[in-house]
Amino acid sequence: MTLRLSRRSFATLAASLGFLQPAMAGDWTETEAGARGQTVYFNAWAGSEAINAYIAWVAAELKSRHDVTLIHVKIADAAEVVRRVRDEVRAGTAEGSVDLVWINGENFRAMKQDGLLFGPFAERLPNFALVDTAGKPTTRIDFAEATEGLESPWGMAQLTFFADGARLATPPASMIELADLAKASPGRITYPAPPDFHGTTFVKQVLIETIADRSQLPLSVDRPQVEAATKPMFAFLDALHPHLWREGKQFPQSQAQLKQMLADGEALMALTFNPNEPANLVAA
Incomplete structure (x- = not known):
């Protein structure tokens, strides 16, 4: 059965992803040029082989099209990523170990309140124009917290029971x-x-x-x-x-x-x- 509670999947950036800085002030082509040869550490839940395979496909496409190396850092709980980023910030680490994270609302709220996120960036991404923000207002709200461009939706989900x-x-x-x-x-x-x-x-x-x-x-x-x-x-x-x-x-x-x-x-x-x-x- 499929019950009625829907969710959005979000991805957000930790504050250390330097090659995106030009996107905040210039053309997207500058960002693409600056990204070539870079490595992005994407911390994402690894509990689904299908999703893991999708991320692996994306990584291959990124490498082929843009010469960006995407490393899937497989995690069980995004809370461990929040703790890691918080510890790195407190230690004054300039180049943290987390670039991008697939996150839920509770952990997004914690990172936002602690000033651990890069941005705003989401609504300046070229593909954000394809997001149905009017029909799906939760693309701008997560865990009752306004996203304010600090995270970008990258999927939708539906609580589904199966037997x-x-x-x-x-x-x-x-x-x-x-x-x-x-x-x-x-x-x-x-x-x-x-x-x-x-x-x-x-x-x-x-x-x-x-x-x-x-x-x-x-x-x-x-x-x-x-x-x-x-x-x-x-x-x-x-x-x-x-x-x-x-x-x-x-x-x-x-x-x-x-x-x-x-x-x-x-x-x-x-x-x-x-x-x-x-x-x-x-x-x-």
Whole structure:
């Protein structure tokens, strides 16, 4: 099933990518000329072989067309990149180890607030003209934080649940139906533990489906309002957890672990941000 929470994937630049400086003041051809012979260290989540293959293809194209070497620094969590950049800045390192990072909203907000990002640059990129900012306003908002040209969208995602049709002929189409399935199949449903971003998004989906008034979203920082708005969400989770894998006392640590549980028949469903992933897994 595909539920309704969509996300944007963003890439942002650490403050040390020097060859982009001409783009802020001159023609894009100056940037292309200055980039030749350079190496870019792209820190990106490596949990999807399909995405890894795509980045490898991009790297080959960059080398062929622009003589730029793109190194995919494979990471499990963007938070480790934030810590590394912060430590390098505090140490006064002029040439940091991170040039470009695929980042989620929470870590973008942290880097922006700490002044760790290069830019603004995003809306000066030639291809930004192709971004549908009017139809998709979240291309300029990330984690309720205005991007202000400090990160560029490079993909879209949709929270997607998938199952083995031989074991689950009719997957649930809502969180209420998922809860009913969990009750009927004790121990066969689970989700990654937050702060894993897949698990956090699972909880966000519960919030969207249980909140009394969706116009309240995004929530303000007013504590009484947040507590009132999220009360149905926590009640739903409290009722759901006893029926989950290991009675909701333990959770998979990652989406990769949950996928393996599905493959082993231990879980009935897994989840992904890439609607193409189930087909890719079958093809593999």
